[in-house]
Amino acid sequence: MKSKIVLFILGLFVWLLLSWPADGQDFFQHLLVGILVAGFVAFMTGDMFTSRPKHFIQFRRYVWFFYYLPMFIWECIKANIDVIIRIIRPDLPINPGIVKVKTSLKSDTGLTFLANSITLTPGTLSVDIDKERGFLYVHWIDVKDKDVERATSIIVERFERILRRIFE
Amino acid sequence: MNETIGIILIGIGLTFDFFGCLGLVRLPDVYNRLQASTKCVTLGTCSILFGVFLMLGPTAAGIKSLLCIIFLVLTAPVSAHAIARGAHRSGVKLWKGSVVDRYAEDKEGGL
Structure with missing residues (x-):
């Protein structure tokens, strides 16, 4: 579960960088899509991402x-x-x-x-x-x-x- | 100011890329060629991308070029590693002037 959270945060971060200058209403659209996509990816493949998630904190x-x-x-x-x-x-x-x-x-x-x-x-x-x-x-x-x-x-x-x- | 530094970095990157390709032609076998191409092309391309970032600033394209640097540094050596391992496993010989090949010794010894 922790591994999924780490992957979710990383995925969302990369997504936000990819959709960079986004302000006002645009930003919330990108954020919403990012949360959905990163959540899906983290849910499907999160367990493979890292075996020791506490190293990230x-x-x-x-x-x-x-x-x-x-x-x-x-x-x-x-x-x-x-x-x-x-x-x-x-x-x-x-x-x-x-x-x-x-x-x-x-x-x-x-x-x-x-x-x-x-x-x-x-x-x-x-x-x-x-x-x-x-x-x-x-x-x-x-x-x-x-x-x-x-x-x-x-x-x-x-x-x-x-x-x-x-x-x- | 940033534009000048950016252009200089792009020039340096192009030089490194050029010498990487020259190494690909001049060096004798797969492994040496991988050395030249991986090192020079990774640093050269990173330099070009960073130059682009300096020229454009934190715009959409600039941030994407920074992300490209990270992914390039993570993936280019791994692919070189995979090519070298695959070449050795499928029996590509080292150049005749090579000094030592511990990998082949260990494989024959029943790894």
Whole structure:
């Protein structure tokens, strides 16, 4: 039930943003349709949305999320410049391979965000997750270390310690 | 002022998109190409959309472009992940200069 409420609020919020500048009578029309649609969607699919709805009302998770955001954007820009330099150099300095890294995150959302962050940051692209044993297979455009432990410390750790506070 | 910054951001975004496409042509195999296309095209398109938001301000189109940024950042890496996994599972080989492939090793070892 709580999961349905969370989905309802999120759905209504996105709806209101999509139907943005609405004032006066327009606003109530949009609001009414939004409540109906978001209520229907939440009623049908709400139970699938999240398994731990009380995480959404814990304030410190949002604080860590807004700490994570600028760091993520900065890493993303660095990743792009790195890839562009590799592409425009005539000798194409790549040294690719798929390495295995460890993760201690357990929740689905946390793992998804970790995989997405790895994909958008320098030289790495997550290929598969072995959830039971906590391994991620990561394609690395410039393999610096084949060893599991050291690859983990280079690729995963800086995100993991923040993501653990947000999603676990 | 906002218009100038918006146009600069759109220009930067176009440059990133262009280099992403160039990487798609130059790099040797599926996985490397996915790297270039996912990273550059995600950031490039986000930059263009944010430039549009700065130019138009909080109007209908501006707010929609902000929403597009969120959905793009959430979905683009997931689709790249799915393509890479599907390619590897259906037997697409890594480039011949690749150093290591732990995924194939683990699969042969009876994952």
